[in-house]
Amino acid sequence: MKQKLEEILKNGLCEIEKVSDLKSLDEVRVTYLGKAGVLTQILRGMRDVPAEERREIGSLANSVREQIEKKLSEKWANLENEKLLADMEKEKVDITEPSKGVKRGALHPLTRFNNKFMEMCVEMGFTVIQTPEIETDYNNFEALNVPKNHPARDMQDSLYITENILLRTHTSPAQVRAMHMFKPPFKIVCPGRVYRNDDDSSHSPIFNQFEALVIDENVSLKDFMTMVKEMAVRLYGKDVKMRVRPAYFPFTEPSIEIDATCQMCGGKGCSLCKGTGFSEFFGGGIVNPRILEMAGIDSNKYSGFAFGPGIDRSVMVTNKIPNIKYLFRNDLRFLKQMR
Numbered sequence: 001m002k003q004k005l006e007e008i009l010k011n012g013l014c015e016i017e018k019v020s021d022l023k024s025l026d027e028v029r030v031t032y033l034g035k036a037g038v039l040t041q042i043l044r045g046m047r048d049v050p051a052e053e054r055r056e057i058g059s060l061a062n063s064v065r066e067q068i069e070k071k072l073s074e075k076w077a078n079l080e081n082e083k084l085l086a087d088m089e090k091e092k093v094d095i096t097e098p099s100k101g102v103k104r105g106a107l108h109p110l111t112r113f114n115n116k117f118m119e120m121c122v123e124m125g126f127t128v129i130q131t132p133e134i135e136t137d138y139n140n141f142e143a144l145n146v147p148k149n150h151p152a153r154d155m156q157d158s159l160y161i162t163e164n165i166l167l168r169t170h171t172s173p174a175q176v177r178a179m180h181m182f183k184p185p186f187k188i189v190c191p192g193r194v195y196r197n198d199d200d201s202s203h204s205p206i207f208n209q210f211e212a213l214v215i216d217e218n219v220s221l222k223d224f225m226t227m228v229k230e231m232a233v234r235l236y237g238k239d240v241k242m243r244v245r246p247a248y249f250p251f252t253e254p255s256i257e258i259d260a261t262c263q264m265c266g267g268k269g270c271s272l273c274k275g276t277g278f279s280e281f282f283g284g285g286i287v288n289p290r291i292l293e294m295a296g297i298d299s300n301k302y303s304g305f306a307f308g309p310g311i312d313r314s315v316m317v318t319n320k321i322p323n324i325k326y327l328f329r330n331d332l333r334f335l336k337q338m339r
């Protein structure tokens, strides 16, 4: 029995030594220590050993088991370590490989133009305000000298929510709100979305405008033109040319439409400017004294000018965008080209 145990120990340690992978090592463990293992069977057979030998054989069997267990766990740790090193070798990270690059976001072209225009206005002393996109019929029309049933309402196809509430058709209600918010003299500019029931390749039911309003003593058309010229130069460069056409708005008198050098062709003439070399810059004029009076401002003391450029057209021209809808679809394929 003693001899048998010593043999088991020798063979066991030897087999463990020879093994070179975790799976075979586990098989060796089962052969010796498993339920039907060699050593297990011996320990189970202890009751057949004569009583006087039982103690000695028992402790020898236990020691054999312990030695085999110890050897097994040492070998297990070694093999695991080797496997880890081998895996690390296989999965080496190549730190010289060029990176895939970080994708950077960018501002929407409308936002970029908006920011540029706002910065310019702030530099020129304007206060930037924002007023609601859902307006009263009074602020959108009546306070701007467009009473109910006035034919000028036909100029703007309105989207009504109730009889007296609508989506603002222009940013001009900001004029009305500003006249109630500030005491003259003041200069405000209000950027924002406006809504009209209009839909083709150059018109969208949603588009963007600015409203600029300057109220002070002795403001004249000449002051207006000087400021407009300054803005055109800052936006389009000092070679920009301008021309003025008479226009009609119920809230300005006189009203003018100002064109500036076409930014698509640089003034040479193209399909966009229909060969004229000019494209529409914006409409505006001297604030109709009736508007001031309706807002409680003394029109004998104060006068002013207002103008409201649409910005979508300018963004389309400067970025060569053929259809206004691209500005609102949020299609990444389009936006990525606009960076």
Ligand code: PHE
Pocket (backbone or CB within 6 Å): 169, 170, 171, 172, 249, 252, 283, 284, 285, 306, 307, 308, 309
């Ligand atoms: N609100 C006008 C429009 O949408 C533009 C405008 C603004 C005209 C300010 C005069 C003064 O067409």
